[in-house]
Amino acid sequence: RGSGCVCRPHHASNRKVVQSLKLQIDNASPQNGKMIEHIIGLDFLRGAAIIAVIVYHWNSRWLPGGYLGVDIFFVVSGYIITSAINSDIQMFGKVRLKSFWFRRLVRLAPALVVLLILVCSYTAVINARLLTDLGRHVASSFFYMNNWTQIWFNYSYFDKFNPAPLRHLWSLAIEGQFYVVWPLFLWLLTIAKLQRRGISIMIFSLLVISVTLMNLTVWPSMFNRPGLNFDESLNVFGNELSRLNIAFLSTPTRSIGLLFGAFFAIVRIDLKLLAGQRTSKRFINSSLIVVAGLLLLVPIFKSNIVNPSISDPTFGSHPELFVWSVVFVSLVSSVFVVGSEVTKHEDFWVKRPLKYITHLGSRSYGVYLFHWPVFEFCRFSELTFGSELATFSVLVVFTFFVAELCHRFVEQPSRNWAKQILLQGNTEVRYLIKSALNLKTGMFALGLFTLTLFLVFSPRNSDDVERSLDQAKGKIIDLTRSDSTYDGETPIAIGDSIMLGAARQLSELGFVVDAAINRDFSTGAAILSLLKQSDKLPNLIVVDLTNNTEVSLQSMIDFMQSFNEISQIAIVRGWVPLMPYHADNLKNLDDLSDLYPNLVVVDWMNIARHNKRLLLSDGVHLNLEGRAVYADLIMQV
Secondary structure, three states: OOOOOOOOOOOHHHHHHHHHHHHHHOOOEEEOOEEEOOOHHHHHHHHHHHHHHHHHHHOOOOOOOHHHHHHHHHHHHHHHHHHHHHHHHHHHOOOOHHHHHHHHHHHHHHHHHHHHHHHHHHHHHOOHHHHOOHHHHHHHHHOOOHHHHHHHOOOOOOOOOOOOOOHHHHHHHHHHHHHHHHHHHHHHHHHOOOOHHHHHHHHHHHHHHHHHHHHHHHHHHHHHOOOOOOOOEEEEOOEEEEHHHHHHHOHHHHOHHHHHHHHHHHHOOOOOOOOOOHHHHHHHHHHHHHHHHHHHHHHHHOOOOOOOOOOOOOOOOOHHHHHHHHHHHHHHHHHHHHHHOOHHHHHHHOOOOHHHHHHHHHOHHHHHHHHHHHHHHHHHOOOOOOOHHHHHHHHHHHHHHHHHHHHHHHHHHHHHHHHHHHHOOOOOHHHHHHHHHHHHHHHHHHHHHHHHHHHHHOOOOOOHHHHHHHHHHHHOOOOOOOOOOOOOOOOEEEEOHHHHHOHHHHHHOOOEEEEOOOOOHHHHHHHHHHHHHOOOOOOEEEEEOOOOOOOOHHHHHHHHHHHOOOOEEEEEOOOOOOOOOHHHHHHHHHHHHHHOOOOEEEOHHHHHHHOHHHEOOOOOOEOHHHHHHHHHHHHOO
16 A cells, blocks of 8 residues: 555556455455555444444443444455455456465464464463363364354353353354355356346345344244243254254354345445535445444344333343344444445544544454453453453453554564565465465464363363253253143243253152253243243242343342232242352342242352352352252252
8 A cells, every 4th residue: 555566567467466466465345446445444343343242242231232243243354355356356357266265364364373372271271170172162263163163062152151262263263164165156156257236146145045044043932932942953964953053153144244245345336426526425425324333333232122122132032133133233234334435534534532443443353352261261260350340441451452462463474474475476376375384384283282282181071061951951841832731730940051950850849840051031931921821820930040141120020020929939049150240130139029028039049159069060050969959949948
């Protein structure tokens, strides 16, 4: 963008190659046959997205729709990458695959390898308890297959009780797979000699398929029972895979944002009232940015926008919120991206206070990589700096510091090295392959050292929680099934994974147990509402559903008003000390017992906090002795 290229001026074809390479490294894109500079407005969009993601990952109550920031990243990536590939097609009539893959590798891999080394070193040396299944995650993350690993081995993304410092790399894996497949797809379309209209139709068709697949994965949960059953599965090659994981983590279902960005990169038009009137063009693009920016805030801050009647929205209890929020945010983000593609707006994005968000956006890759491990290490090391807000602030500052170091000493040197290779005219395939292999070999050596370190220090009994829950699933009954034989008289126990662990013991004591992993309070209330409609509420109902999310006092009051006059209600006081909402839920339950003297509070918390021998390695779920004590405590109601 400043010094020009180093090739000889009389080599016109080489100069054309170098200009294209320089453009693509700087994430530029073609517009009506012209090359435009780096779209600085997209840095602002990335900055806003990473803020939403890190706030949500720390405490989802603060920003209920913050998870949608990932879909904004997908839109930006789909737009930029498709624009860069389209540049190749326009200039050379083909997709230069090896050159494209080389640039992506140099851009993403070095920082990722640094993250993997730091995570493994920390866990092996300082906190070996966090090494649960880490080797598997390291290997899959290194090869951009983290999302499929979580799906195949049924690692719940919403599991809040087991440390997983690399869980967030599912999105990076999806992007990595997109970078491999997408240029091949566009290359095939180029060979087929499809024009822009035909390519846009093909991309839109893929978008419709992706949205359809996401709806199909949650269809039974949305229409056959309240909430999303985390235990509902699909049998794939003999392995039972969670529908939730497939919906949230699989590449076909989560490519919606990528495909929206790709679609708009192909079909975008310069909006203007009259040809040559740049003021009109700027005005309309500014309007697009303002309108799209305001619309983006709606689902992020108000996650029940799809159905305002939902007073306590969560993804687990209302999966339709997630499905259509992803579609809405992806569409609006695409409009924002198109509106941002005006170079005259650069002065706007670098003015206070927007310039701070824009600068953060230029470091968003590193911030995304490092923020989640920092949060996980803090949570499971029980590290605090006073209040929750103070702890969050300190960790965010530390994350920004690490990301800045990574940007200056890892990402930028790698990109500069790639620029030198490409701008010197060394565009031969053999040279690019050799350079990529040299880089990959060095990273592989570092990764091999990291995995060796893991194998030396890794514990061997890390799957005790999963085994205990699998053993208990045979004793639960789905009370909402139309073919359920429940008589409406036997006492019922409704809970989450903690109660699920004791399902066998509770069944032997005469309870009908309906428990599921990551079930929340509103889902339990919905199950009981169905039983109430069919006049099958028993005299005694035991509920343990305050462990996975915040439960407001009003939600508890509504619950009691709905069922207290028919049944004796007992609510378990849970023990999840590392969760940020734990203290608030305890206080709300105490206030509820003051309002309803006939409410029975089963004080499991007091037993668990003083008897750690009753708990598994995560300090929350029940071991064999704990299950018996837990069931006996409930039996005393």
